[in-house]
Amino acid sequence: MSDNNYSPIQVELEKDKRYAWCTCSHSANQPFCDGAHRAHNKPPSLGFSVTEDKSAFLCTCKKTSNPPYCDGSHKN
Numbered sequence: 867m868s869d870n871n872y873s874p875i876q877v878e879l880e881k882d883k884r885y886a887w888c889t890c891s892h893s894a895n896q897p898f899c900d901g902a903h904r905a906h907n908k909p910p911s912l913g914f915s916v917t918e919d920k921s922a923f924l925c926t927c928k929k930t931s932n933p934p935y936c937d938g939s940h941k942n
């Protein structure tokens with residue numbers, strides 16, 4: 867599989883907004899949950915928010931040890 871499939875996605879996050887990061891890989895709206903985990907009987911998304919507006923790279927390979935943020939694990 868090419869590295870591109872697991873590259874992080876850069877998103878603009880808004881202060882205090884609630885986000886749901888997909889943990890199961892099945893969402894068609896990566897890196898966010900679209901509810902697809904239910905059909906695949908997988909654990910739910912990880913909810914998170916940020917304390918200030920910021921740009922971030924969110925993990926799509928789901929191997930990060932710092933979810934929802936990319937920690938470079940997709941390159942391993």
Ligand code: FES
Nearest residue numbers: 888889899902903
């Ligand atoms: S679709 Fe993956 S966690 Fe919801």
